[in-house]
Amino acid sequence: MPHALTLNAGSSSLKFALFELGDLSGAPAVRITGLIERIGGSSHMRAQRADGTTISDAPLPPEEAADHETALGRALDLIGQERPDARVVGVGHRVVHGGPDHAVPIVLNAEALEKLRALEPLAPLHQPHNLSGVRAALAAFPEAVQVACFDTAFHRHHPWVNDTFALPRGYYDKGVRRYGFHGLSYDYISGRLAEIAPHLHAGRVVVAHLGNGASMCGMIGGRSIASSMGFSALDGLPMGTRSGQLDPGVVLYLMSQEGMGADEIADLLYKRSGLLGLSGLSNDMRKLEEAGTDAAREAIAYFVFRVRRELGGLAAALGGIDALVFCGGIGEHSVHVRQKVCEGMGWIGLELDEARNMRGETVVSTDLSRIRVLVIPTDEEIVIARAVRDMLARRG
Ligand SMILES: Nc1ncnc2c1ncn2[C@@H]1O[C@H](COP(=O)(O)OP(=O)(O)O)[C@@H](O)[C@H]1O
């Protein structure tokens, strides 16, 4: 039976999923989803079947998840045991950075892989791991088609004013642009909105993807107009460990006054800032909500403040707003963050229904709210699986 494997490699995690592809004419059917966390540390593997039953939920011995390659090997063992009949004909990869050229998924070969390697410095928490996943999958499935699905692709058609920085023109030509990320998630949400609320999909929508990485995107008619992330996955909202928007003068200060080099600054901005840096406690929103210390409360308050600012900015960029969608781990699960983001937004026509918010219903705004507020669980994996199916169907 033909199957697609999807891989989404983060800095210390590997998400994987197995989909049955059938005759390539219908929707890929998910069979297994899994996550290996804390690769290189005290690793843990969780995997479940489509019906929600657990296949595995246990620590991994260090030698089985020392790096992404061994972690993938462990995931493949699990898949082989659970689905011995699965023939993997395609592997789909979330690749965070596609640069200026890629607005659609591509088939990976050695040359394409080399070009994507050049983009590693632009997304150091993701791109090197995404590409090591590709190399591991090429070795494990040499016959399968390998498809790269780019986080940047969804934004490639946003208007020039959102694509550029006010630097001398030559930098734009070199690729110093505002790319935008989380495109697989936005693509999924756009498609889901078209199914469940076509009138909203056709209108002006702000999507808040609030996970460990966080960004927001303004869409009209389901297409990206502007987003909070820019040249790298550092810009915009504060994140688990990333600073989000920062005056570039701070970077100059760190270099000239603190004597910090590029690697030290990258480490500070990517790994030691955001919720972790502000709280001094954790990058994890759930832990901060539970901790209730002053510093944890302030970290959450800053996160919420920046989401609200971005919401106002994107609404202005869209010329108004018809719907706000929350997704990502925080957006889907934090009743508190949703409530704080929406508090006192009556002036813009947004009113949250507290009981619906508490229950986490799909629509969490009141019936009288002019702006609909929705919670839609995102699914980057199905977007990748569809891309693999379409690529296979085209190749015949
Ligand atoms: N019930 C919850 N309440 C508050 N925050 C939550 C809850 N569940 C998950 N989160 C937060 O979601 C974030 C992880 O989001 P997720 O989208 O899963 O991350 P990733 O970007 O790694 O895929 C973490 O900060 C986590 O604490």
Ligand SMILES: CC(=O)OP(=O)(O)O
């Ligand atoms: C681009 C990005 O921030 O991704 P993630 O949410 O997986 O960290």
Ligand SMILES: [Mg+2]
């Ligand atoms: Mg994420």
